[in-house]
Amino acid sequence: MSALDVPPPDYTSVIEEPIHEESVITPQPVLEDQPSPLSPPVPSSTVHTTDTAPVVLAWNPTLLYTEPPAPITRTTSRTPTQTSDGSTSQASLASFLARAPSPVPSENPPGYVEARVPTGPVVYTFSPFGHHCMILVPPPESQDTRPQYHISVGVDCFNPLVHVTTVRRGANEYGDHVAEFEMGISKSPATLSIRGKHYKLSEAMQKRGTPMTRSWAWQFVRHKLYWDGSKPAECKCYASPEKTTLYATFTPARRPDVRTQPIIQAQLKITPAGYPLFDDILVSALIIARCRATPQDNDMFNFQW
Template identity: 40%
Template sequence: MTSHESLLSANAPSHHVGVEIEDDSSGVPHITIERPDSVLSGYSSEPLDSQLWDQLSLYSDTSSTYPARRRPSFSSSPPSSPPLMSVAESPPDYITTVAQPTVPIKYTFATTSYSTMTVVAHLDNDDTRDKYHISISMNCFMPLNHVTTIRRGGTGYGELVAQFEMGISDDPSTILIGNKEYLLKNLLNKRIGSRHAGLWFWNPRRSTKQLLWDCRKTPFVCKPFPSANPKDDANTLATFIPARHGVPGLVIALSQPQVPELTVTPLGQSYFDDLLISLLVIERRRLTPGKATVLKQLFN
């Protein structure tokens, strides 16, 4: 073998590549060329013995590969349930209802942010939790319209009581009470007097709780309508002292609180939703500056 043939033999891959010469009977040499296997033929689709996956070993012995906290558990027994609480260990019953007040309760409108306030009882009452949450937002399509939202509790996530929209718009003012929407003009109207000092009638279509707000003098007085005796103070549902007044020349006592104050009688507690809704709408209209003829052209 020549040095060149030795070099070829040394560099040959493990699969045999070469030329074999055979003589046939006629003396003509017959050449057989063994072609090398393709590159891919050197890689079998079957895994080697050392590469065979022992599926059971992945679960039976993982201490050398995974820490103990990552070992999968295949326990066939169900997880143990906590012991049942005995009757003796049951928690006590809690009273979640508030007793009906037997005396008039004073509430204030406390500002909580630039656009929210809450209705909360005075500190001298037994229940000083926030009763209502009131927020003001703007109608993005009509920035001159403002939306007032009333919810139960002290946050903006409580049950919706009512929502009304008022402002400068061609569309009429609307109010949403529960899941029904009404035109505001069909629920509230002024009977007598001026806008600043008038007699306002609240007539919710969904119930018989009709109210009559007398805003001709301070404090404002609200009574049910129709009332057996309008002059009888026993029929009073609520009184309201505003922080500001829009009545020119009206004298207000120096003892007027710095924040609006609403006093609700025991009889008026069942009317509270309507008292608050109607009062907010009345104050919105009463405190709007300008003459009535001009306001009717601008405001809805």
């Protein structure tokens, strides 16, 4: 007989086994408010302890929340505030009237330092700056070492043989426009634009004397300028043909005797009397420098010196 031929035991029958005293489980009374083992635990705020000692909290509940500090408001206006409809609130008006008047200072505040004309002549240098540009800079020992003028040279796109010189204040091409003049090989006469007006260059500057004793007169300013170009190494600007008051001296660029030394750049010396006419002195000096570099007795150029 195999093990499969033996019938299974009857499930209704109870096998009596000896009961040991250690394994006897005493039934505990079931409380009505005790949760069922199958139900989820219910959260409780009660702290259960096994000992009877007093409970001491290890944290300060009052520190869990603190009141935010009140915003600091500062009133800078000394006039009563107005509502949205334009009327003045009564509380603001009463606070404004009750405020004590501000104390009057015992002395006036210090004023700003005003720019003063130099007491002596200042030598400015035409320094190359970028492509076809130069700036007029004061000497390093000057009180204000910022560039005074920005000078650029371009060409007329319709006639590249005509060069246009533009003068602006400051160190770049974004400064205030001072003047602009064009000179070159053209059928049209040379022109000048200054202070928002346009002129023929022959109307602004007149030539005088012979080529050896050449002089020019800047005509259309309140105080006329007279340039003396009798010396090839320099050109002086005066207040009258009699050379009463010296305004400026222009010195063209020159090469030193020793080739290893750098080229001495052109310079413009301004006297205290010439500072009110700085714009006109600079523009006329640039025109004269162009004229002196133009070949003589040549009808191709639209302006001859």
